[in-house]
Amino acid sequence: MHARQPLRVPVGPDALRWSTFHREKTLVVAARTVTSTARVLECLPALLRGDSRVAVVFAYDSTSAFSDGVLDLLHDSGCRVMSWEQLADAAPDLIVSASENIDVPDGDCPVLVLPHGIGFQKHVPDSRAPRSRLSGVVPDPLLESGRAWLAISHPGQEEQLLATHPKAAGHTLLVGDPCFDELLVSLDQAGAYRAALGVPDGRQLVVLSSTWGPTSLIGQNPGLPARLLAALPYDEFRVAAIIHPNVWSGHGAWQIRTTLAAALDAGLILIPPVHAWRPALVAADAVIGDHGSVTLYGAALGKPVLLAAFGSDAVPGTAADRLGRAAPRLDPPGDMAGQIRAAVAEHTCDRYRTIAEQAFARPGQALHQLRTALYRLMGLAEPSTGVPPRLTLAAPEETVPPVSSWTVATTATFHDDEGPTVTVRRHPAAVSGAEREDPRAFTHLACEERERDRRLVESASVLFRRAALATAAEALRWIGETLRRCPGCRLAAVALDGGGCLVGLRDGRIVEAVVTGPAVDPGLPAATVYTLLRAGAALDDVMVTLRIGELRDEDVSLRLRPGAPVG
Numbered sequence: 067m068h069a070r071q072p073l074r075v076p077v078g079p080d081a082l083r084w085s086t087f088h089r090e091k092t093l094v095v096a097a098r099t100v101t102s103t104a105r106v107l108e109c110l111p112a113l114l115r116g117d118s119r120v121a122v123v124f125a126y127d128s129t130s131a132f133s134d135g136v137l138d139l140l141h142d143s144g145c146r147v148m149s150w151e152q153l154a155d156a157a158p159d160l161i162v163s164a165s166e167n168i169d170v171p172d173g174d175c176p177v178l179v180l181p182h183g184i185g186f187q188k189h190v191p192d193s194r195a196p197r198s199r200l201s202g203v204v205p206d207p208l209l210e211s212g213r214a215w216l217a218i219s220h221p222g223q224e225e226q227l228l229a230t231h232p233k234a235a236g237h238t239l240l241v242g243d244p245c246f247d248e249l250l251v252s253l254d255q256a257g258a259y260r261a262a263l264g265v266p267d268g269r270q271l272v273v274l275s276s277t278w279g280p281t282s283l284i285g286q287n288p289g290l291p292a293r294l295l296a297a298l299p300y301d302e303f304r305v306a307a308i309i310h311p312n313v314w315s316g317h318g319a320w321q322i323r324t325t326l327a328a329a330l331d332a333g334l335i336l337i338p339p340v341h342a343w344r345p346a347l348v349a350a351d352a353v354i355g356d357h358g359s360v361t362l363y364g365a366a367l368g369k370p371v372l373l374a375a376f377g378s379d380a381v382p383g384t385a386a387d388r389l390g391r392a393a394p395r396l397d398p399p400g401d402m403a404g405q406i407r408a409a410v411a412e413h414t415c416d417r418y419r420t421i422a423e424q425a426f427a428r429p430g431q432a433l434h435q436l437r438t439a440l441y442r443l444m445g446l447a448e449p450s451t452g453v454p455p456r457l458t459l460a461a462p463e464e465t466v467p468p469v470s471s472w473t474v475a476t477t478a479t480f481h482d483d484e485g486p487t488v489t490v491r492r493h494p495a496a497v498s499g500a501e502r503e504d505p506r507a508f509t510h511l512a513c514e515e516r517e518r519d520r521r522l523v524e525s526a527s528v529l530f531r532r533a534a535l536a537t538a539a540e541a542l543r544w545i546g547e548t549l550r551r552c553p554g555c556r557l558a559a560v561a562l563d564g565g566g567c568l569v570g571l572r573d574g575r576i577v578e579a580v581v582t583g584p585a586v587d588p589g590l591p592a593a594t595v596y597t598l599l600r601a602g603a604a605l606d607d608v609m610v611t612l613r614i615g616e617l618r619d620e621d622v623s624l625r626l627r628p629g630a631p632v633g
Contacts, residue, residue, distance in 0.1 A: 091159040092121045093160050097136050099182075125150050132316055160175065176443045178439065181243070185226075209231060239439050241436045263466065272303055273350035295497045323336070345461060347364055354371075357387075374396045470513060512527070515532075529557075532561065535562060582621040607624075608625075
């Protein structure tokens with residue numbers, strides 16, 4: 067094996083020969099897990115903004131069970147990385163970490179430990195012994211050395227800490243929570259974040275939040291995302307999942323995606339494990355969570371919260387424990403759509419205000435307080451540029467997987483003095499087996515032409531093309547080819563560039579459908595025609611009220627197109 071090469075820039079025995087910037091202090095970030103490394107990366111740029119006097123190097127500690135992915139994160143972020151074994155050679159002036167479980171080399175360099183969640187809320191397995199420990203507390207030898215400084219977000223955390231670790235006395239720094247401050251300042255961007263995630267206007271975004279471990283939401287009920295998507299009407303809700311980075315690191319993306327395959331096929335928005343969870347949480351209309359920090363952040367932001375799991379590893383008396391006692395439980399076997407609607411309707415934004423006040427002190431001041439502490443520990447004067455900027459979170463990248471097949475349940479109501487009303491509720495076919503069918507409804511399978519599961523395509527009563535065609539001639543040709551190719555299909559529908567769509571029936575009739583209001587995919591007017599066909603109602607020169615679940619009503623004008631039959 068080749069010997070590990072020493073780091074030459076920006077630190078090392080002859081770094082001055084090669085460096086561009088004049089270094090006055092060296093700050094080393096301990097990068098041990100994805101969660102803790104991401105937390106430092108999220109706040110450090112604002113703390114060191116515009117200051118070339120501080121050389122920053124990331125020391126990679128590979129000893130964690132959740133170290134997989136750390137190097138990828140550092141390299142993708144453009145960080146200068148050295149091995150943990152080289153840390154002593156770097157002669158740092160300050161070590162910063164959001165992972166408390168680190169072995170720092172001997173010396174007198176201070177160590178600033180940032181929380182990677184909210185305070186000391188949870189007991190976690192101790193990697194040094196077959197027992198559990200309080201999350202967020204550094205090892206006793208580092209406490210005894212007096213070198214460790216623990217950043218806290220609330221005075222109550224100091225009281226809790228000293229009750230179990232008296233050696234931390236005098237070594238806590240009340241700075242607030244920079245992550246919570248970013249979430250707060252970004253609240254008015256919720257609509258933009260929903261749009262960036264691909265959530266259409268008028269839909270409610272339900273965010274599932276799971277910590278890691280066997281008592282977490284995903285550990286207790288890995289099938290919940292699919293069951294939730296089966297229970298929520300597609301045209302009224304979208305569902306996203308925020309899963310703790312330790313699950314991604316410990317089990318891998320392949321395992322997660324395989325486990326959640328049905329939910330992903332049904333449109334689950336699986337939030338990437340780093341950074342993107344924050345705008346997704348801001349975008350949420352409701353949060354279904356557990357005892358993890360993300361759920362508590364959601365409650366503190368004023369979101370409606372339902373708990374689908376709550377582990378005994380939550381520390382009694384903490385804000386997380388109080389949330390566990392205050393928030394309602396989700397009943398998965400029950401009417402989950404009704405429970406979510408009720409939670410949203412009955413919620414007030416200050417419902418969890420007292421709990422938030424027990425977790426976060428000095429909201430809005432965390433970066434300023436933390437920068438002052440950082441420079442004081444380095445023995446360097448703060449930059450004269452004033453307080454760090456209060457930036458909103460960057461919009462997330464769209465990660466919405468396409469849904470291309472639905473189980474559609476429709477009902478028709480006829481009125482003496484006006485046109486019929488057709489109510490449509492769609493559920494993704496990938497999970498709709500869990501949905502009880504309404505015997506009063508017409509139920510059919512509808513597939514978009516890009517559906518990859520041939521079993522579904524061959525069983526579909528309705529096939530449609532979402533991408534609009536330029537001319538009616540092209541649309542008629544597509545309808546004819548589709549009905550010939552799929553003999554089990556009863557009708558085929560396609561959108562037109564100029565608006566509206568054409569719906570071709572197996573008997574050769576062509577229905578022109580024009581929907582008022584916002585554009586809808588052809589599956590909805592196709593469902594309208596299918597319902598009237600099943601009900602034996604007229605399809606020509608009729609105005610139908612299309613009721614899209616409980617979301618909205620639109621008018622649909624139907625008329626038969628003259629011309630030769632299709633086929």
